[in-house]
Amino acid sequence: MALLSVEDLVVRFRTHEGTIHAVNGVSFELEEGERLGLVGESGCGKSVTNLAILRLLPRPAGRIEGGRVRFDGQDLMALDEAEIRDIRGREIAMIFQDPMTSLNPVLTIEEQMVETIQAHRKVGRDEARARAIELLETVGIAQAGARLRNFPHQFSGGMRQRVMIAMALALHPKLLIADEPTTALDVTIQAQVLELLRELTEGSGTALILITHDLGVVAGMTQRTNVMYAGFVVETASTAELFARPSHPYTVGLLHSVPRVDEREGEELIPIEGRPPDMRQLPAGCAFAPRCAWRLERCWVENPALRPVVEGTPIVTTGPRASHLIACHNPPTPDEAATGRPIRPGFSPAPAPPGLVDELSLRSNGGPGGLADLIEVIEATEGPLSPWPSAAGLPLPPDEGDPDGGR
Numbered sequence: 001m002a003l004l005s006v007e008d009l010v011v012r013f014r015t016h017e018g019t020i021h022a023v024n025g026v027s028f029e030l031e032e033g034e035r036l037g038l039v040g041e042s043g044c045g046k047s048v049t050n051l052a053i054l055r056l057l058p059r060p061a062g063r064i065e066g067g068r069v070r071f072d073g074q075d076l077m078a079l080d081e082a083e084i085r086d087i088r089g090r091e092i093a094m095i096f097q098d099p100m101t102s103l104n105p106v107l108t109i110e111e112q113m114v115e116t117i118q119a120h121r122k123v124g125r126d127e128a129r130a131r132a133i134e135l136l137e138t139v140g141i142a143q144a145g146a147r148l149r150n151f152p153h154q155f156s157g158g159m160r161q162r163v164m165i166a167m168a169l170a171l172h173p174k175l176l177i178a179d180e181p182t183t184a185l186d187v188t189i190q191a192q193v194l195e196l197l198r199e200l201t202e203g204s205g206t207a208l209i210l211i212t213h214d215l216g217v218v219a220g221m222t223q224r225t226n227v228m229y230a231g232f233v234v235e236t237a238s239t240a241e242l243f244a245r246p247s248h249p250y251t252v253g254l255l256h257s258v259p260r261v262d263e264r265e266g267e268e269l270i271p272i273e274g275r276p277p278d279m280r281q282l283p284a285g286c287a288f289a290p291r292c293a294w295r296l297e298r299c300w301v302e303n304p305a306l307r308p309v310v311e312g313t314p315i316v317t318t319g320p321r322a323s324h325l326i327a328c329h330n331p332p333t334p335d336e337a338a339t340g341r342p343i344r345p346g347f348s349p350a351p352a353p354p355g356l357v358d359e360l361s362l363r364s365n366g367g368p369g370g371l372a373d374l375i376e377v378i379e380a381t382e383g384p385l386s387p388w389p390s391a392a393g394l395p396l397p398p399d400e401g402d403p404d405g406g407r
């Protein structure tokens with residue numbers, strides 16, 4: 001049985017501006033000791049998925065409206081507040097982007113670490129203190145005994161994140177969830193902290209969910225990857241398979257929009273045009289359709305289910321042989337994935353049905369990132385501005401589309 005099993009998780013936020021469809025039926029599993037990456041643009045539901053697993057959604061707005069989460073044989077949704085609190089910290093630990101949000105600024109590191117260790121293990125103060133020193137040394141903090149007497153503000157950002165990792169690992173959690181743990185750190189420190197996280201989880205058999213925008217981090221740190229878009233998992237595979245054979249247009253777009261270490265000389269970066277959808281008004285069809293170069297007519301009306309890339313193969317949910325699944329009606333061929341755009345002769349992305357454009361016009365609120373932007377994107381597909389389609393299918397403005405123009 002998997003250590004963690006998330007089944008059809010649905011999370012909504014009820015706000016004055018409407019209902020936000022933050023997570024829309026996410027399912028995945030994780031084995032003991034497995035390292036899973038979670039990637040996708042800002043607002044796609046990465047943090048909310050994990051806050052929901054830990055039942056830490058901001059209330060009253062955030063609600064789990066469907067699905068099941070099982071952890072180590074227990075139904076996390078059925079536990080009372082005291083029981084779930086006991087699991088958080090002891091069995092599942094979480095590290096956030098900014099350690100200052102998790103560390104108490106008015107207590108010394110010693111007070112916080114000793115308290116954390118004693119809250120979950122029956123040990124005396126001296127033993128807890130010795131364990132705290134040992135842990136700080138493990139995460140590379142010199143003169144750990146003396147540093148214990150410091151307050152959080154006396155540590156640099158990188159050192160504070162090391163302290164957080166030490167505190168998280170103090171309890172030998174079965175699962176560690178790290179949400180953008182190095183985004184606030186400079187590049188060299190980032191690499192050191194990530195390496196530490198990898199070594200420590202590997203050494204202790206702790207499973208890891210690593211949330212990040214950075215595909216390079218996923219490649220170096222994880223064994224499996226879930227790609228999320230608009231609250232859906234749109235592609236999942238072992239990390240090696242995902243990078244070797246990206247099969248969803250959004251993943252292809254992500255890979256072509258950032259520089260890669262293995263990039264061939266002169267390979268151009270192709271940004272994903274447009275914006276993620278308004279999470280209050282998700283389209284009936286595929287949420288990626290307005291930005292997708294591969295879209296068919298059915299994509300506007302029919303949301304694709306997550307299915308094996310190789311039709312008919314049995315689904316393996318975890319481990320090195322985990323199935324490669326995508327949610328797409330018209331996946332790019334391997335050549336197209338390598339090129340970053342459709343290359344089959346005569347193909348062009350299906351324009352939005354006129355009814356949908358009318359409906360969106362009526363609903364337009366003109367706000368930033370709102371429907372007005374979406375309409376602009378859809379209208380752009382009706383009258384190409386440039387002969388060069390972008391990777392994600394939307395015509396580029398003439399100056400950007402001109403391969404020699406201004407670059």
Ligand SMILES: Nc1ncnc2c1ncn2[C@@H]1O[C@H](COP(=O)(O)OP(=O)(O)OP(=O)(O)O)[C@@H](O)[C@H]1O
Nearest residue numbers: 013020022041042043044045046047048058061279
């Ligand atoms: N407290 C909240 N109230 C209302 N909506 C929220 C709240 N927290 C998150 N959301 C919404 O839920 C959706 C998913 O947000 P989430 O924080 O999971 O994104 P994310 O993928 O973690 O993005 P980022 O990479 O920026 O951290 C977004 O549309 C976001 O606006």
Ligand code: SF4
Nearest residue numbers: 286289292299328329
């Ligand atoms: S081809 Fe269709 S289903 Fe696939 S990502 Fe594009 S719009 Fe969505």
Ligand SMILES: [Mg+2]
Nearest residue numbers: 046047048179
């Ligand atoms: Mg987040």
